[in-house]
Amino acid sequence: MRFLGRILPRNDFKRINGMKQTLKVVKIGGKLIENEALLNSFMDDFVEMKGPKILVHGGGNKATEVAGKLGFKTKMIDGRRITNKESMEVITMVYGxxxxxxxxxxxxxxKxxxxxxxxxxGKVLISKKRENKEIDYGYVGDVVHVNINFIESLLKQNIVPVFSAISCTDGGMLLNTNGDSVASEITIAMSKTYETQLYYCSEKKGVLRDIEDDNSVITELNSENYKELIASKVITDGMLPKLHNCFEAISRGVSAVFLGDANLLKENVSHTKIVK
Amino acid sequence: MRFLGRILPRNDFKRINGMKQTLKVVKIGGKLIENEALLNSFMDDFVEMKGPKILVHGGGNKATEVAGKLGFKTKMIDGRRITNKESMEVITMVYGxxxxxxxxxxxxxxKxxxxxxxxxxGKVLISKKRENKEIDYGYVGDVVHVNINFIESLLKQNIVPVFSAISCTDGGMLLNTNGDSVASEITIAMSKTYETQLYYCSEKKGVLRDIEDDNSVITELNSENYKELIASKVITDGMLPKLHNCFEAISRGVSAVFLGDANLLKENVSHTKIVK
Structure with a gap:
C-alpha cells in the first residue's frame, strides 16, 4: 500500500493521520443459508467487498431438522427455544x-x-449463561467479552473470521447465542480500533413503511426520525427489538448499520441505513 | 524467558544457538474420544505438557451412529468406508x-x-481427492500441503491448534482424511522449523511382541531392529501400515514417534518409542 510515496504494511494504514481503517461485519440469517443459489450469490458479493471483514451466520431450520431426525424434540416456551444438552449438541454439529x-x-x-x-x-467470544428465575432457557448465553486481539491477528493475515452463533463461558461451556447479538457485540468491540459498519442481511429489503409493500423501504434512520416513526406507529412491535439493537450498536461506537436482503452488499440496492 | 541475562520473547528462543524448540503433536483415536472419563484424564495430561503442542483427533463411531440415526447407510467396500455427499456432511457435523x-x-x-x-x-491442510480407477472412495483425500506459517502464528500466541481429520482441496472441497496421516503430515511439515515429536494414543500400550500379552511392549524400535522383527515375524500384517507411516515420518525429519494408550503422556508409562 502506497502512502506519501512510501510502501506501508497494510496494518500500519489503520491509524494514519488518526484515521481508522473501516471494518465491515456482515450477519446472514438462516433462510439465506438454506438457499444454495442465494448463498452462493451472496458469497460472491462478500468476496468482492474490499478491506477487512467478518462474517457471522445463524443456523435457521437445519438444526431443528437434524434434531428431529435424531429423535430430539425442540422444546419451546413462549415462542423461545429451550436449549437442552441434546439441542446444544445438535447446534454444535450443525452451526459449528x-x-x-x-x-x-x-x-x-x-479464493x-x-x-x-x-x-x-481462541476464547474469542466469552459469554455468561442467561439466568432467568421463571424459565430455564438451558444452554443459552449472552456475550460479555470479545477477544479483539485475536480477531485482529487474523485480519492482519487477511483471513476472514466466520462466526457461528455459539459462545463459550469462561469455564468452557458452549452456549447457544443470538446471532444478531453476536454480530453487534463483535462490531462494537472492534470499534475500539476500527471505524466499523454492521450489515444485517435477512429476508426484508430493510425497514418498511408499509409491511405489506416491499418497496416502501425507509432509506435512512437516525435517532430523530426513529422516535417520530415510533410515535406515528409506522415502526411497530415486530421491528422494535431489532432496531433497538441497531441503535445500541450506534450508541456504542459503530458508524452505521445497514439492513437489507441477500443483495444488501450489491451496489444500488435499496436498503435501510441507520446512523446516529 | 531469560537467556544470557536478557529477556527474550518466547519466539526468539526457537533458534538460539541453532537449537530448535521442541513441538509435540499428539493424535487421539476414536475410542479415546468416546470415553468421557478417559478423554478428560488424557486432556489433563495434555494440558500439563510443556511447550508448543498440537492435537489431532479422529472421530470413531459417533459419525456412523449419527449417520444411522439420520437414515444414511454407511457404505463399505473391502472394509473401507465410502464417503458419499451425505457421509461427508455427517463427518463435517460430527468431527468438525x-x-x-x-x-x-x-x-x-x-485454562x-x-x-x-x-x-x-486458514487453508491449513490442502489435500488432493484420492483417485482410484477401480473403486471411487468418494470424498476422501490425502494431504499435499500444510500451511506451517498459519500454524506457527497460532503457536506463537500460545494457542493449541486442534485438528479434526478433515482436509480441503485447493478448490474448496472438504474431504475426509485419515487421522494418522493428518498427524504425521503436520509433524513432518513443522519439522522445518521445530524439533518434532509425534505421539499416537490408541487402545494398545505400544507395539507388542505378543499380541495376546498387553505387557509385551517393545520399548524402542529403530530401522535396524524393525527389519529384524519383521523378518522374524514378530511384527505382523496388522501393525505394518502404521509402523511404515511412523518410519516415513522419521525419515522425513521427525525426531521420534511414540505409540501408546490413553496414558501415553503420563510419565513412566510403558510405550514404544520409534527413532531413526
Missing amino acids: GLLNKSIVAGLQAK QNAIGLCGAD | GLLNKSIVAGLQAK QNAIGLCGAD
Whole structure:
C-alpha cells in the first residue's frame, strides 16, 4: 500500500493521520443459508467487498431438522427455544460444524481465505449463561467479552473470521447465542480500533413503511426520525427489538448499520441505513 | 524467558544457538474420544505438557451412529468406508463440529487456550481427492500441503491448534482424511522449523511382541531392529501400515514417534518409542 510515496504494511494504514481503517461485519440469517443459489450469490458479493471483514451466520431450520431426525424434540416456551444438552449438541454439529465449515470452504473456493470460529476458539467470544428465575432457557448465553486481539491477528493475515452463533463461558461451556447479538457485540468491540459498519442481511429489503409493500423501504434512520416513526406507529412491535439493537450498536461506537436482503452488499440496492 | 541475562520473547528462543524448540503433536483415536472419563484424564495430561503442542483427533463411531440415526447407510467396500455427499456432511457435523468444538471447550475449561480447525480454516491442510480407477472412495483425500506459517502464528500466541481429520482441496472441497496421516503430515511439515515429536494414543500400550500379552511392549524400535522383527515375524500384517507411516515420518525429519494408550503422556508409562 502506497502512502506519501512510501510502501506501508497494510496494518500500519489503520491509524494514519488518526484515521481508522473501516471494518465491515456482515450477519446472514438462516433462510439465506438454506438457499444454495442465494448463498452462493451472496458469497460472491462478500468476496468482492474490499478491506477487512467478518462474517457471522445463524443456523435457521437445519438444526431443528437434524434434531428431529435424531429423535430430539425442540422444546419451546413462549415462542423461545429451550436449549437442552441434546439441542446444544445438535447446534454444535450443525452451526459449528456443517454450516460453518461449508461456508469457509465455499469462501476458499472463491479464493477468499477464511477461518471458521465458535466462541471457544481462541476464547474469542466469552459469554455468561442467561439466568432467568421463571424459565430455564438451558444452554443459552449472552456475550460479555470479545477477544479483539485475536480477531485482529487474523485480519492482519487477511483471513476472514466466520462466526457461528455459539459462545463459550469462561469455564468452557458452549452456549447457544443470538446471532444478531453476536454480530453487534463483535462490531462494537472492534470499534475500539476500527471505524466499523454492521450489515444485517435477512429476508426484508430493510425497514418498511408499509409491511405489506416491499418497496416502501425507509432509506435512512437516525435517532430523530426513529422516535417520530415510533410515535406515528409506522415502526411497530415486530421491528422494535431489532432496531433497538441497531441503535445500541450506534450508541456504542459503530458508524452505521445497514439492513437489507441477500443483495444488501450489491451496489444500488435499496436498503435501510441507520446512523446516529 | 531469560537467556544470557536478557529477556527474550518466547519466539526468539526457537533458534538460539541453532537449537530448535521442541513441538509435540499428539493424535487421539476414536475410542479415546468416546470415553468421557478417559478423554478428560488424557486432556489433563495434555494440558500439563510443556511447550508448543498440537492435537489431532479422529472421530470413531459417533459419525456412523449419527449417520444411522439420520437414515444414511454407511457404505463399505473391502472394509473401507465410502464417503458419499451425505457421509461427508455427517463427518463435517460430527468431527468438525461436535467433537472438535467439545475438545476445544474442554481444553478452555482447563485454562489451555486452543482453536479448532479443519483443513479449510486458514487453508491449513490442502489435500488432493484420492483417485482410484477401480473403486471411487468418494470424498476422501490425502494431504499435499500444510500451511506451517498459519500454524506457527497460532503457536506463537500460545494457542493449541486442534485438528479434526478433515482436509480441503485447493478448490474448496472438504474431504475426509485419515487421522494418522493428518498427524504425521503436520509433524513432518513443522519439522522445518521445530524439533518434532509425534505421539499416537490408541487402545494398545505400544507395539507388542505378543499380541495376546498387553505387557509385551517393545520399548524402542529403530530401522535396524524393525527389519529384524519383521523378518522374524514378530511384527505382523496388522501393525505394518502404521509402523511404515511412523518410519516415513522419521525419515522425513521427525525426531521420534511414540505409540501408546490413553496414558501415553503420563510419565513412566510403558510405550514404544520409534527413532531413526
